[in-house]
Amino acid sequence: xxxxxxxxxxxxxxxxxxxxxxxxxxxxxxxxxxxxxxxxxxxxxxxxxxxxxxxxxxxxxxxxxxxxxxxxxxx
Numbered sequence: 001x002x003x004x005x006x007x008x009x010x011x012x013x014x015x016x017x018x019x020x021x022x023x024x025x026x027x028x029x030x031x032x033x034x035x036x037x038x039x040x041x042x043x044x045x046x047x048x049x050x051x052x053x054x055x056x057x058x059x060x061x062x063x064x065x066x067x068x069x070x071x072x073x074x075x
Contacts, residue, residue: 014033
């Protein structure tokens with residue numbers, strides 16, 4: 001499921017939870033919402049753990065300066 005589809009699913013479940021009276025149907029919606037939020041959380045963690053691509057060192061003859069910060073090039 002794509003990121004946009006997951007976000008739409010979460011929003012849809014929130015809307016359903018608001019209009020659904022208390023009962024077993026609401027409990028099912030909450031279970032689905034909990035699972036969808038867990039998937040969203042997992043995707044965010046994976047994104048945060050994915051390293052950024054290394055930048056190439058700029059040409060010093062162009063007058064740009066650079067340094068490294070935590071192993072990445074910073075301009």
